[in-house]
Amino acid sequence: MSLLFRLQPKTKFIRACTNARAFLSSSVRCLQLKNEPILAFAPGSKEREDVRAKLQEVQSHTEDIPIVIGNEEIHTNDVHYQVSPYKHSQKIARYCYATPDLINSAIENALSVRHEWEARSLSDRAQIFFKAADVLSGEKRADILATTMAGQAKNVVQAEIDAAPELIDFFRFNANYALELERNQPINPDPSIVNTVEYRGLEGFIAAISPFNFTAIGGNLAGTPALMGNVVLWKPSDTAMLSNWLVYRILRECGLPPGVIQFLPAHGPVFGDTVTQSSDLAGINFTGSVPTFTNLWQQVGQNLPRYKTFPRLAGECGGKNYHFVHSSADVESVVNGTIRSAFEFGGQKCSACSRAYVPKSLWPQVRDGLLDKHKDIKMGNPDDFSVFLSAVIDKASFDRNKSYLEHAKSSRDVEVLAGGSCDDSVGYFVEPTIVQCHNQKDKLMQEEIFGPVLSCYVYDDDDYKEVLKLIDSTSSFGLTGSVFSKDESVVDEAKAILRQSAGNFYINDKSTGSVVGQQWFGGSRKSGTNDKPGSPHYLLRWVSPQAIKRSKVPLKDWRYPSME
């Protein structure tokens, strides 16, 4: 039997929806804003055994994933497989690409349910997401973790923080933020007039295009516009298919009606071309790389005359995130924070630290600390719970990392201090690598690598202000950055000089690990539109508010008092 829910026959779905409605009308819940606790998976714990068992199931089975349009499961001949990155002979999912015709019929189907979905009260819609959060927190926690571990090669801790608490928090917090937003109404100073605002969904459909690296991001990109009354075409990443499919199934099981989110595996450019040519495109909710988002934006620009509305474009993209170390820094924090940020999940977080600036006076201690920890880092398969990082996501990523390692080994400006090798014979393994760059503008200091490669630059202690300016001007990104210093005046200086360099700025902490509701996430410059998923502001991107003025007294005259 499959680990995942089977797509239910139509009648069962209708019953599920009816039950959901009964559940919804019985109570309107509004939970406290409290983050989902992170489980520890200590040896002998139930959660550890549950995940182990599910992981074995996932690894020994190839899930057949359909395209879902409305309530219909569809398979095409364009078949693809999702493999485990750490063992690429292991096929964990079989899926097929949607054709342009299918994508267009998904648009039609979505538009056919839009009015009914939008007409449902926000509190009704919110209950579906509250319920999905509860399911992810409880009965399906091990499943969502196992699919994320086997599919995206995350160790149990990285899978947990992503696919459980972060996704659960996105659903719960957004539902709460939405209810709060609806309570936010205009003032009514004149008793003869009633002013209200209705938070309408956008007229048209939203294309949600998600990346491989966070299961939670897929759920949020598709889920939040749906919560706000929109219909969504969700194109999951090829390399996160299985976990994203489970998220979709959970939402459906929790009462999301057919057609509100269409599940559309597709070749990226085909999907992008098709949705941007539709006159009903109302928005794109994207997370991924700069080239993909740039391309989508250009396509929208070219097609602008054909749209019925100006599409909203939200895109969270890459980063070249820094750790700036001042001579007053606590070395232990620098070392531990940098190892975690650079190498957890193989550096495949948009927020990962990939360049560190260290003063000469501290370099011997920082370098030795990093090399010492590096010796203890274990790379391997996620079913070994002592593993810190696993393989990178796919062959393209492996090749990209390999070319940066070759550059590091061949350049006279770069010294490889640890790591530097890679091997794709069984899985796409790239060794965690620490290099010292003598050229402050080496491409290892400037470009997003999206892998476990940390570049360090050593500076004269007295030049720290110049180095802050250098950090600000070295890359085109502006996502995350950290400053390590015990001197408050230096922290203030750094904060001022680096103001535009990071949408998420950390002081004496690593550059990764933002928490929904706590550190609102996103950056500007080439890192994206900085719409701050995980904050209340994000919801406003997915509504088109209508202001309504109702006059309670007859309009008796057309003239101004001054005319009398």
Ligand SMILES: NC(=O)c1ccc[n+]([C@@H]2O[C@H](COP(=O)([O-])OP(=O)(O)OC[C@H]3O[C@@H](n4cnc5c(N)ncnc54)[C@H](O)[C@@H]3O)[C@@H](O)[C@H]2O)c1
């Ligand atoms: N800022 C953030 O919040 C954030 C979060 C996660 C990842 N990221 C960034 O995402 C990138 C890694 O993710 P990725 O490798 O999945 O990115 P990607 O750009 O390769 O793919 C993202 C999605 O776009 C699709 N796609 C590809 N070409 C397309 C096209 N022409 N039209 C439409 N869709 C297309 C892909 O299939 C995938 O679903 C990194 O740059 C990382 O920094 C940013």
Ligand SMILES: N[C@@H](CCC=O)C(=O)O
């Ligand atoms: N929210 C995550 C990054 C998401 C992008 O990959 C963090 O803060 O580390």
